[in-house]
Amino acid sequence: MTSEEELCNVGKALSSPIRIEILKLLYEEGLIIGDIAKKLDIPASSAALHLKILEKAGLIRMETQPGTRGSTKLCNRKRDFITIDLSAVNTDIDEITSIEMPVGAYCACNVSPTCGLYSRSGVIGMEDAEYSFYLPERVNAQLLWTSSGFVEYKFANAVPKKRLPKRISVSLEICSEAPNYREDWKSDITVWINGTECGTWTSPGDFGARRGRLNPSIWPNGSTQYGLLMTWEVRKDGAYINEARASDIKVEELNLMSLPYIDVKIGNKEHTKYVGGFNIFGRGYGDFEQDIVMNIEY
Template identity: 55%
Template sequence: MAKYIELSADDPDELCKVAKALSAPLRIDIIKLLYEQSCNVKEIAEKLNIPASTAALHVKVLEETGLINTENQPGERGSAKVCSRRGDVVTIRLHGLENKTTDIRTFSMPVGAYTDCKIMPTCGIGSDTSIIGNEDKPRDFYLPGRMCAQILWTSAGYVEYRFPNIIPKGKKARRITVSAEMCSEAPNYREDWKSDITLWINGIECGTWTCPGDFGKRRGRLTPAWILEGNTQYGLLVSWNVEMEFNYVNGTKVGVGNLDEMNIESLPFITVRLGNRPDAKYIGGFNIFGEKAGDYPQDILLTVEY
């Protein structure tokens, strides 16, 4: 599969740096040579019939611009810098083209695929067929079986997920939406048990939704058979929208937009945390439902517009 290096006129410094690196025929020869095999600096010099010092200088330029990879490996007389190609195709997007188009991508994250959590009893985690581990044991949230979870609950704390960041270089996030089926967490269930559930993206608080209760008067449309009546059955669908100017929860404005503070473009992932603030008015815990539990056939959804 071809490896692509994407450049954009929206980043003129990077574009000019790479263009300058490619402007020397000798550096083109080095790239062509590395397309066939990896070589150290001495081998490059011998194959191209140039001094080793000249080869080292050109390799440094290509390395600094990200056109090749280098790695020091032990040899017979000390270490040697081994060079390999990084890309097969260099693409240049002209200024203005990206700003006139909008792309939207949605990712579905399984409930149990969290990367961090803080759990407090009452708590538990379960699949569509059985409980995973034991109830009220925070340690069981680290069992490998959690990846099959369709429901999890905790009386306080948070769960955190990492979604892939697929925003191309040179583009900026315009809107991020997080959607999940959730409710409060009371012992058994209690329909008037309020909970202030907050979303954080990349560590930045994005808004709080006050859930009215923990719902169990009727069975959820997708509730697994092992969950008995008298316990939590379903949740409500809640959606956070984070934009440049304002943030919204279920369409209601909850604060000034802080998308620029999140440094979305600087990381290979987008961190999403759901939970109760320690100083919240209603620390009522939360349930999160997957696509095979509750009322709605969906996992946690992250939509990025860029």
């Protein structure tokens, strides 16, 4: 978040204890205005005013639906995380190339049960069957999971030949993989770029206590529902995961201009402490409407 108007709207929205309580109520389920007013013991008109402020800040969404006495509005949380960037714009960056890779468009994989792939319309192949990961229909996958191993992608390298990359980032929604789900199931998830390890993040769990905001109706309750939006970034001064320093690897060590593609591998190292698998969410599942996004600044 860099816009001053956005920042002011969010600041106003979060400055009220009542509005914080509303966000907590909406964590588990969507509620209509009347139900929110009753739970907080405030007038419906006051609840509506608070909800408008939260909606303006982009923290919730309100959808009109039929009610017993005309229409009413169903309220749902829209965001779980907000990133505020107070740094100045980096004017020495000339161009950014961005590619969004579908979750199922991997070029290599090593998976083991529990594992599987789903498109928006249903399962691809069979759950817990490794052969499913090699079906041509896998390119339609918008959710994949495995209890260990890796998936590997090749992103087109669209940086002009005479330019030097200044930073590269890979962003995706991801979490651990346990049977069904388990919120405290840790997993050490590593990203490699062009074969170079760029940092390991310990996922705190496999999240399923509430439904993912984008999940289609065919996806059952009681299974993994959403992940966290994580970004691995390699700069001139080192590698970072969601802005926390992860390693001393520098962007020039990745040899990004040596090939017409950039290799990105995501997975568990074989002998890491927490081999807890992973779920990768595409734009049709989870909480964040995106596939795997690679950005290169040069």
